[in-house]
Ligand SMILES: NC(=O)C1=CN([C@@H]2O[C@H](COP(=O)(O)OP(=O)(O)OC[C@H]3O[C@@H](n4cnc5c(N)ncnc54)[C@H](OP(=O)(O)O)[C@@H]3O)[C@@H](O)[C@H]2O)[C@@H](O)CC1
Ligand SMILES: Nc1ncnc2c1ncn2[C@@H]1O[C@H](COP(=O)(O)OP(=O)(O)O)[C@@H](O)[C@H]1O
């Protein structure tokens with residue numbers, strides 16, 4: 001498990017270390033030293049003259065930057081410290097360390113420079129360090145700090161953020177860093193959603209020794225392969241298709257035919273022993289040609305969802321409701337019938353829109369909304385204004401409707417616990433990708449996993465499929481069916 005902490009617990013840890021007798025300047029020197037080593041490693045001199053601009057805000061995050069300035073200057077770098085306030089206004093350990101900065105370092109007050117002058121200085125650097133705001137951020141970036149965040153994001157020079165990208169603890173704007181040297185703990189604010197990519201490559205550094213033991217409960221846990229392997233289903237060699245479990249899928253409509261096919265393909269590729277696709281004729285005609293492995297149940301042929309359900313409920317442990325289903329009267333009837341299923345079900349796409357009217361489920365139910373669907377289910381929800389809004393939204397959905405996988409970069413699984421799916425990236429942002437995921441969840445439920453475990457294993461394998469495709473073929477232009485076809489290898493990584 002990769003543990004992510006909120007800034008308040010990290011600030012509390014800092015305070016605890018200081019009150020237990022470790023001078024705060026020692027902590028700052030350790031932090032600054034580790035960050036300087038990162039810079040020297042990322043930008044080896046190799047006989048070249050190296051330049052850095054270090055942006056320094058009012059707090060200790062800027063103090064770390066001043067330590068880095070001294071260390072880089074002593075290693076032969078040309079360093080400019082860009083202060084958001086006058087040098088005389090420096091406080092605390094930062095003010096102490098400022099006295100030890102070599103005279104080769106240039107000090108500039110950013111307020112005296114125009115945007116063009118700041119950008120010129122940034123662009124002439126090998127790296128710009130962001131020591132504007134750290135764990136002491138309150139509210140949205142203001143004044144000079146806000147201006148510099150905007151300029152950092154406009155500059156072509158790579159940015160290394162000290163501890164965390166400035167502004168990320170707020171509703172924005174925040175720095176888009178190429179690298180982040182994180183102090184004492186991975187920050188929860190960078191784990192999920194649009195903030196996930198703001199850190200770039202992250203390196204974690206201890207502040208002194210073993211202080212991580214003193215941190216309280218993590219705000220979020222990042223799922224690693226071994227965590228997923230502990231939950232993944234094991235299929236014995238004597239298995240028959242009944243052992244693997246069956247999935248009944250209510251999906252697709254005349255307008256959205258592919259969604260049903262991709263969901264069924266996801267379920268088959270994730271190891272379901274039986275897949276029954278119940279849909280309209282136009283969907284089933286397409287399925288007949290491309291999905292010989294699925295059993296097809298025509299819904300517009302005198303057969304209603306309730307009778308399909310009663311025909312298959314004994315052979316299907318799991319049900320998928322919603323991908324491409326539509327939201328018309330026919331879809332509503334399907335959803336109402338499906339609500340009576342007493343096995344395990346995953347609700348996705350259009351199926352989600354019926355949940356508030358369906359009440360509690362007779363079986364075990366989970367859901368896979370993206371942010372738009374989640375906001376509708378919550379009667380409106382703002383995911384962006386603070387870093388913990390995604391986790392809070394996912395928890396609320398889990399409380400209202402059942403274990404929830406909130407999709408997007410760093411998808412969250414909320415149930416008994418809350419965890420982040422580390423695998424995956426923009427390669428997954430293609431049409432039908434979520435339909436494939438619903439199929440994989442269905443297969444995991446059919447294999448006998450409980451809802452939360454099914455979301456974890458399917459979500460991780462879906463992300464891992466994306467990573468494998470990116471490594472082999474690149475991150476753009478992939479098809480959702482390729483994600484489905486990559487699932488067996490991903491399951492192999494956690495099931496064998
Ligand atoms: N503590 C330790 O021992 C160690 C801490 N370490 C380092 O210190 C960092 C935390 O330091 P911190 O607590 O000083 O907070 P930090 O974010 O640098 O500055 C806060 C100041 O900024 C201002 N400000 C706030 N919000 C703002 C906004 N929205 N927009 C504009 N301005 C804003 C506000 O000043 P004000 O405007 O109120 O005068 C406030 O005083 C931590 O991330 C790590 O890097 C490490 O060295 C290890 C040892
Ligand atoms: N930038 C991204 N990084 C990681 N995962 C992403 C990203 N964009 C989308 N995804 C994933 O891709 C899938 C998209 O699902 P969804 O929006 O329901 O698509 P569709 O409705 O077309 O099937 C989700 O699993 C989501 O987590």
Ligand SMILES: [K+]
Nearest residue numbers: 130133164166
């Ligand atoms: K920072």
